[in-house]
Amino acid sequence: MVLASIESVTKIFQNLETNTTRYIGNKLVNKIITEFKNRFKNCNRHPILSKAALLDPRFKKLAFRFDTSSYESAKDALKTELQNEFNFQQSEQNESIAISTGNTNDDNQDNNSIWKDFDALATSTSASNSIVSSSIITMRQYLEERIIPRNDCPLKWWQVRAVPYPELSNLAEKYLSVMATSVPSERIFSKSGQISSKRRSSIKPKRMEKILFLNMNQRFFFLNTFMIFSVNCGPILFFFFNLKFVPCLFSFC
Secondary structure: OHHHHHHHHHHHHHHHHHHHHHHHHHHHHHHHHHHHHHHHHHHHHOOHHHHHHHHOOOHHHHOOOOOHHHHHHHHHHHHHHHHHHHHHHHHHHHHHHHHHHHOOHHHHHOOOOOOHHHHHHOOOOOOOOHHHHHHHHHHHHHOOOOOOOOOOOOOHHHHHOOOOHHHHHHHHHHHOOOOOOHHHHHOOOOEEEEHOOOEEEOOOHHHHEEEEEEHHHHHHHHHHHHHHHHHHHHHHHHHHHHHHHHHHHHHHH
């Protein structure tokens, strides 16, 4: 959304420059456009922002509508990362298969074969070709999907598309879940300054990290504790509630 909003704001100021007739107004609009472009001129080539824009099903290529070269660079970078994701998934599958099958006598015979190195090279070559082709096909299929409305949630869209695009959905979760504000991190810094006082200046970094983690996530702990208590003890409390108040109701009757 960042790249698309930058392009939209730039377009608005350019139209305002065309429609402004007075000298002071034109000078002000030109100054705003110049400063805006200077501040955000390299955003299209930012590695995180460009991948996030390309993985957002609301924008995709439209976020780069004024910069085609940045779109191609972002697509190539995302394709390379997708290949690494495919490679990681395939290596995990190979390890699980090797563990489940174990070593056999036939494998020991193959290890002594003169074709051992050739077979290993052929297997690795076919695997790498498969990874490259899979990443290209996945990217093409995703980019051919229709663009969703701007007010829809992209994370919900990817949650549904996690089955046809499992590797690409992992990357979407990685880049689209980045918070667009620095407030939480600044709160952590402020809290660390409060904890690391003169009396507690000898706290080690590992312990400080654990204290900050517990402090910032304590609300989730109490919420989970309450939910577990409600699920486990709710029927018991309901039973005792009925035992206590049902006789009272009969007495009033």
